[in-house]
Amino acid sequence: MPLSKAAADIPLVPAGLDRAAHHRRDPAWLDAAFNSDRARVLMMREGQILVEGSAPASAPAQIGAPLPPGRPVLWLGSQAGMLSPKATRIFLGETVKGSPVFALEMPTSFSLDSSPIAGLGVFDDFRAAASAFDAFNGGCAATARAIFEWHRRHGFCPNCGARTKIVEAGWKRVCEDCAAEHFPRVDPVAIMLAVRGDKCLLGRQKAWRPGFWSCLAGFVEPGETIEQAAAREIFEDAGVRCTTKADYLFCQPWPFPSSLMIGMILEADGEEITVDESELETARWFTREETASMMAGTNPDAFPPMHFAIAHHVIKAWLERG
Ligand SMILES: [Zn+2]
Numbered sequence: 262m263p264l265s266k267a268a269a270d271i272p273l274v275p276a277g278l279d280r281a282a283h284h285r286r287d288p289a290w291l292d293a294a295f296n297s298d299r300a301r302v303l304m305m306r307e308g309q310i311l312v313e314g315s316a317p318a319s320a321p322a323q324i325g326a327p328l329p330p331g332r333p334v335l336w337l338g339s340q341a342g343m344l345s346p347k348a349t350r351i352f353l354g355e356t357v358k359g360s361p362v363f364a365l366e367m368p369t370s371f372s373l374d375s376s377p378i379a380g381l382g383v384f385d386d387f388r389a390a391a392s393a394f395d396a397f398n399g400g401c402a403a404t405a406r407a408i409f410e411w412h413r414r415h416g417f418c419p420n421c422g423a424r425t426k427i428v429e430a431g432w433k434r435v436c437e438d439c440a441a442e443h444f445p446r447v448d449p450v451a452i453m454l455a456v457r458g459d460k461c462l463l464g465r466q467k468a469w470r471p472g473f474w475s476c477l478a479g480f481v482e483p484g485e486t487i488e489q490a491a492a493r494e495i496f497e498d499a500g501v502r503c504t505t506k507a508d509y510l511f512c513q514p515w516p517f518p519s520s521l522m523i524g525m526i527l528e529a530d531g532e533e534i535t536v537d538e539s540e541l542e543t544a545r546w547f548t549r550e551e552t553a554s555m556m557a558g559t560n561p562d563a564f565p566p567m568h569f570a571i572a573h574h575v576i577k578a579w580l581e582r583g
Pocket residue numbers: 418419420421422423436437438439440441
């Protein structure tokens with residue numbers, strides 16, 4: 262399904278990959294595809310991604326801190342399958358030209374330095390690297406990270422406690438004892454801008470970079486709609502009621518570890534703020550002018566969410582509404 266232009270501009274929203282799910286249950290096809298000279302393979306280890314270059318890995322950034330220049334994904338071929346017998350392989354899909362795309366999760370013990378691909382790439386912090394990813398690379402990398410993080414946390418059956426094993430090219434786990442089937446989880450998160458007239462509500466957490474502001478956000482709970490979750494979170498965190506209007510904008514897969522960030526704008530009923538200090542350090546209303554200068558990088562006291570994050574695009578969408 263085609264994406265709107267605004268949605269297609271958001272980092273990590275995938276493009277150019279057909280998931281080709283009908284191949285997931287065909288081990289012979291998957292093996293042949295992986296071993297073909299058309300295979301494209303990306304590699305991860307403990308949540309980090311293999312990227313081009315030899316510089317040391319970036320440290321995870323403080324939220325709101327400027328990110329280093331991104332680095333492109335280092336794509337390997339089927340020879341990647343010989344690097345470790347303990348690697349976990351998942352099938353991501355096919356490119357528009359029909360090349361099969363896989364991801365490998367290397368065991369913690371895997372050392373690049375003593376491997377045949379030493380010097381070609383480095384495992385880097387995902388967020389730090391990702392600003393260089395285009396939609397194809399970002400989509401593949403985010404999908405792989407979310408699936409591998411799910412596998413890492415779901416080695417045992419929530420139903421009976423026995424071991425589970427990977428089936429269907431990485432897209433399912435099955436309990437070896439009770440046969441319960443388990444599927445990769447996606448956790449919906451409402452991330453929203455409450456607005457009133459010519460002002461928008463932003464908040465910040467204590468651990469964030471000083472001067473950094475962002476949209477409020479929170480997990481959707483069982484039994485509520487995304488609009489209700491957004492209104493509830495704004496009220497819980499900042500004491501502001503939003504009961505009249507909620508507009509869905511776009512969403513973003515966010516593999517830390519398995520969120521789907523759902524961007525919205527809500528009309529607030531009033532301006533009085535009561536901050537829940539267990540959630541936020543503070544929250545306040547920003548005028549349109551303040552917000553525009555913050556987004557333009559000309560506000561010396563306030564810094565906006567990075568381009569990589571959907572919050573940036575939610576704020577931008579509100580400014581563009583005029
Ligand atoms: Zn079980």
